[in-house]
Amino acid sequence: MDLLSDAIAAVRIGRPTSNRLRAGDEWCYRFAPYEGAGFHVLLRGSGWLIGPGGSPVPLSAGDAVLVPHGGEHTLSSRPDGTGALPFEAAVADPAGRTEFLCGKYRLSRARRHPVLATLPEVLHIPARIGSHPELRAAIDLLGGELAANRPGSATVLAGLLDLLLVYLLRAWLAENPGPGWPEALRDPAIAAALEALHANPEAQWRSEDLASRVGLSRATLNRRFTTLTGYPPMAYLTWWRLTTAARLLRDTELPLPSIAAKVGYGSPFAFSHAFKREFGVAPGGYRLEPRREHPGSRRGPAPDQPAKLHRM
Known part of the structure; x- marks a missing residue:
């Protein structure tokens, strides 16, 4: 992926x-x-x-x-x-x-x-x-x-x-090549961890499983992943699962149980609860208004104030 x-x-x-x-x-x-x-x-x-x-x-x-x-x-x-x-x-x-x-x-x-x-x-x-x-x-x-x-x-x-x-x-x-996401994408272990989470968001990941997959200790993975992306690995996984679910709600007509399964939730109830906590609206309501800004949604880790211009 x-x-x-x-x-x-x-x-x-x-x-x-x-x-x-x-x-x-x-x-x-x-x-x-x-x-x-x-x-x-x-x-x-x-x-x-x-x-x-x-x-x-x-x-x-x-x-x-x-x-x-x-x-x-x-x-x-x-x-x-x-x-x-x-x-x-x-x-x-x-x-x-x-x-x-x-x-x-x-x-x-x-x-x-x-x-x-x-x-x-x-x-x-x-x-x-x-x-x-x-x-x-x-x-x-x-x-x-x-x-x-x-x-x-x-x-x-x-x-x-x-x-x-x-x-x-x-x-x-x-x-x-500065700190943050540019460095995360260059770090072989962190890039491999991100790739694994994106490729299989439905898998029942644990931090120790992900760390073993990329050849790091659990503590080292958590520290490096959090430093570079702004999230611990499992928190990022949750955020990506729900972001993927939002796209599926917007772009497909898949029923809620199918979307829940595709993003790693064992039941539509658990999925709906997590989705509403993240986006401030239930999945069904989100599907009816797929292009609305949702004030309750988290849009990734809060960035540092960006420079107004970046010359290369």
Whole structure:
């Protein structure tokens, strides 16, 4: 199992969208807050991103930006955002020397995995020769599809946008070996423990069984797992089981007993009790309103205050 894919699948609530725009010498566009993540790729020219914290970041051709928490931000030809127009009001300039891709992923905040919740407000991924070739290939393919109207384009675009999100996150995780989730995914034993829990959430795990599986003592596993993820292993398992159950309630018509069994609960009653404690609503009610934010839900360990911008 792939933790990053699981983390994305758990929060996806709609299809991504994207646009390709060419702009003239002077341009300034504002992106309002939204439930999801946004991305920008500068194909030609140069510009600035003014993030939620207000600090301008220079962008060059080939640079990519991910706004993982959907915060308000501005793209501009100058390092200030005064007079910004809503992006929806942008008018393309066919002769413009600046061209960029912009898009959105609809992601729920209610079920956000901590590997995503602890990301900074803005990830800036500069273009570097020979760096992250799979990301560059996805950008080239996406730009080409948006520039042409060819048969099957809708299917191709959906797949390329999914690839782009994964490659953007991979690029950031690969170049940020700091403490927390980036380190957890690099630690062979902790990564193996996470993989085991994600692959078989229905198994009747015990800490000693998981520790034996990854070659650590129980005490060492608990200490390292908790330090890096913010959860003891069994608490993380409970949280992941219920997060998985929320996705199954949203995306399938499986009856409650089947969902309970798939996430390791011996009875629908025990499952319903645990689910309501976590999300503040019974499973049946959650299924009727699958996209509502639930104030009672725990969204992963409380992160440190993220930096407003992270340059790579």
